[in-house]
Amino acid sequence: MTQYIVLSAILFTIGCVGVLTRRNAIVVFMCVELMLNACNLALVTFAKQHGNLDGQVAAFFVMVVAAAEVVIGLAIIMTIFRTRRSASVDDASLLKY
Amino acid sequence: MAFWILAPIMVVAALGILFVRKAVHAALLLAVVMIGLAVLYAVLEAPFLFAVQIIVYTGAILMLFLFVLMLVGVDASDSVVETIRGQRALATVLGLLLGLVLVTGFSQLALGTAVGMEEANRGGNIEQLANVLFSRYVFAFEATSALLITAAIGAMVLAHRERLTPKAGQAALAAQRMRDYSESGKHLGPLPSPGVYARHNAVDTPALLPDGTASEASVSRVLAARGTVRSAPAYADDIDEVRRQLGAGRADQPVDGTADATDPARMPEQSGKAGAPATTEEDVKTTPGRSSSPPLRSSAEQRPGDPA
Numbered sequence: 001m002t003q004y005i006v007l008s009a010i011l012f013t014i015g016c017v018g019v020l021t022r023r024n025a026i027v028v029f030m031c032v033e034l035m036l037n038a039c040n041l042a043l044v045t046f047a048k049q050h051g052n053l054d055g056q057v058a059a060f061f062v063m064v065v066a067a068a069e070v071v072i073g074l075a076i077i078m079t080i081f082r083t084r085r086s087a088s089v090d091d092a093s094l095l096k097y
Numbered sequence: 098m099a100f101w102i103l104a105p106i107m108v109v110a111a112l113g114i115l116f117v118r119k120a121v122h123a124a125l126l127l128a129v130v131m132i133g134l135a136v137l138y139a140v141l142e143a144p145f146l147f148a149v150q151i152i153v154y155t156g157a158i159l160m161l162f163l164f165v166l167m168l169v170g171v172d173a174s175d176s177v178v179e180t181i182r183g184q185r186a187l188a189t190v191l192g193l194l195l196g197l198v199l200v201t202g203f204s205q206l207a208l209g210t211a212v213g214m215e216e217a218n219r220g221g222n223i224e225q226l227a228n229v230l231f232s233r234y235v236f237a238f239e240a241t242s243a244l245l246i247t248a249a250i251g252a253m254v255l256a257h258r259e260r261l262t263p264k265a266g267q268a269a270l271a272a273q274r275m276r277d278y279s280e281s282g283k284h285l286g287p288l289p290s291p292g293v294y295a296r297h298n299a300v301d302t303p304a305l306l307p308d309g310t311a312s313e314a315s316v317s318r319v320l321a322a323r324g325t326v327r328s329a330p331a332y333a334d335d336i337d338e339v340r341r342q343l344g345a346g347r348a349d350q351p352v353d354g355t356a357d358a359t360d361p362a363r364m365p366e367q368s369g370k371a372g373a374p375a376t377t378e379e380d381v382k383t384t385p386g387r388s389s390s391p392p393l394r395s396s397a398e399q400r401p402g403d404p405a
Contacts, residue, residue: 016192051213075255
């Protein structure tokens with residue numbers, strides 16, 4: 001079962017690096033989804049390791065929360081794009097001044 | 098077995114998300130990763146999550162991503178300018194460190210033999226999941242419903258846009274049309290419909306004006322820009338061909354001679370014949386080198402000079 005956890009760690013790391021390096025807000029969002037999916041894989045793996053369903057229920061809740069998060073996040077990206085004509089995370093920087 | 102086939106594919110696809118330039122390619126690579134994860138869930142004896150992963154993630158969430166990509170513009174590629182100096186290199190190094198720590202840590206993990214899901218899944222995975230979900234996690238489940246409602250309302254509020262100008266009603270549109278007519282002489286009525294011929298009555302066939310030229314207002318501008326509009330002289334040729342075939346058909350009949358002279362239904366055809374070849378010659382004359390190019394444009398060019 002260890003290999004599943006290692007794969008989950010690799011995917012989580014890739015998502016992490018993607019969030020830090022990519023500048024397109026939508027791709028950053030995809031990397032967040034990748035990290036959530038990696039966590040789900042770990043949860044399902046541990047569910048099988050321990051032989052109970054709590055891990056699968058947790059993964060189910062993570063999916064629900066991810067769906068809600070994607071809806072709101074993409075709506076925010078659309079709103080920002082409408083006012084700034086850009087989907088880059090660097091352009092939405094006016095709040096810091 | 099499935100793991101060792103899928104894991105390299107998933108890692109390569111996930112790495113691809115970091116390096117591809119276009120967001121659409123990143124979305125497709127993410128779909129690869131998600132479908133691979135779904136298969137891994139099936140291997141890990143979670144059939145319900147396998148279905149939910151495919152339906153919710155690759156079905157709903159990725160489609161939402163692609164919708165937004167289409168709205169934002171597929172060519173919205175990444176900027177390569179760094180706003181924080183050295184951020185990209187630093188992020189890569191730190192990410193590699195994190196990956197190294199996690200992978201070495203987890204690979205030294207001794208999990209022991211897996212218990213397996215045979216006991217937990219007895220009576221069906223979905224039934225057992227429902228048992229757990231609606232007993233121990235029922236409060237979290239209810240909270241989830243509130244979360245989903247909030248997300249739906251939030252998306253509606255965020256995507257809503259106030260109308261800045263009042264919506265033009267039918268009366269306003271009619272008044273505008275009259276104003277256009279009085280100022281610029283724009284035609285009041287609807288645009289002419291496409292031509293209807295013996296063999297063609299599609300939207301790409303322009304109607305013929307009384308002088309035999311094609312009316313460019315009768316076909317969609319999109320079709321004209323694509324150059325897929327059929328040419329008017331082709332219809333004139335067509336008329337000749339139809340007439341020839343009709344004549345050949347008539348010749349087979351024994352009562353041909355008497356019907357030809359007395360049939361009043363043939364009179365409009367004859368008048369059409371008088372007009373059609375003239376159009377052909379005129380079009381050929383004005384476009385000597387490019388008879389294959391759409392003659393619709395050539396006839397449109399000659400129309401401003403035309404007194405008709």
